[in-house]
Amino acid sequence: MSNNQEAVEEHRDTQALLAVLDAADQIPSTTRLRARSYELLSLVPGSTVVDVGCGAGRAVAELAERGVHAVGVDPDPWMLTAARERWSAAEFREAGAEDLPFADGSVRGYRADKVFHVLREPARAVAEARRVLAPGGRIVLVGQDWDAIMVDSDDAELTRTIVYARADLLGTPRAGRQYRNLLLDGGFDDITVEAHTHVFTDPAMLSLLTRLAEPACASGAVGREQADAWLAEQHRRAEAGRFLVAVPFFVAAASA
Template sequence: MSSTDQDAMEQHRDEQALLTALDAADRMPDATRLRARTYELLAPAPGSTVVDVGCGAGRAVGELAGRGVHAVGVDPGRAMLAAARERWPGAEFREGTAERLPFADAGVHGYRADKVFHILAEPARAVAEARRVLAPGGRIVLVDQDWDALMIDSDDAALTRTLVRARADLVDAPRAGRRCRALLLDGGFEEVAVEVATSVFTEPGALTLLARLAGSVRAAGVVGHAQADTWLAEQRRRAEAGRLLVAVPFFVVSASAPG
């Protein structure tokens, strides 16, 4: 097998692992409630156009379409877009980035970005682009977690702190959630409001997320295989005993484009 083929196989495995992790997170009751809250804050009129930036596998696009909205998912990942089109064949998906959206000026009535801004090197550029594509009075809703504030119950508090901080350091903008209010104010948006929703995960499905956390920190060389494996083994025991607990604070920031 050529190195090119190996790289392609590894990329496919990574994409499938990411889809699995996203699916596990999306199915959690708190995640379902949080998505519904973003739809309420968008308050889209029937038939209006809403863009879901960083749409991933398209769940929010499908749910918004079910509410009578013309929802358009935008994502830079072709594999994600392929998965979204397969899962939601009646919905519209386009390739693009938060900094460069495939819409005309004032071409949409709502803008939603869920867990996107923490991976952006220049989030202010994305805010400027959101301002460009939103019609006057259009609504924007940003959701992002605070990676420094991730809470995981564990018998080894010191190692857990190390893992959480190291994972945060691997994120482009780990404190993007707490910065979104200032970003929208600086971008000229009006009626900026902030809510904080803490999602609590106690079901075994959260193990997928914890495994990705430990794996990324281990790959960065912060902890060794033995430490990561021991920590994950404890989390699995907790899940089996019904004692798993992961809490993630999400900032939900909404605003209106100037009229």
């Protein structure tokens, strides 16, 4: 595959991910969870808050509305292009969670939402967060538990196979349940952990199931016919108003 073809494929994948994120962002429970993450940051007006893995930048814009200097950081240039198009007044920088473009102790708040599960070494990201946070600064980590995604289906065994196979393709699929220990190991204090569950019944979230089934099929965990049959059942459920997916999220907060 040429570099140009790879770029086109990467762009398409980013657009597909954006569609899933945009659909999820409109659901009231996700709006409430974002608001809860801002509350846990204990925002100080005028201080700098970094949103790591900012994606299309919605949280950066919402944080700025709360009176802080919000900076979005993401390693994906396609995502940053979308973020700058959507929120032209906001600040975005290209960087990964393990190498942030901030001086030691220069940040008052650190937020990472749906980020740590893609990292191979989340402890490095925690250490980097500890480096850039000022004494007393706040860190908030939000993320789903990929092993525990629940899908109402006639074939429970196949559903488990697909969910686990998709999880195993990620860097750290169980990062959410590990947040507390990661923060303890990173030297943080006053650690709290909450669990929230998003329940999706809107057919717009069918794209999430495609993003489960297709990688599971590509990995060889399930066959093409199995994946197609499973997705077809979910489409029938959506058409009949009987679609349901539940995704548990962990929210951990601590002080530097």
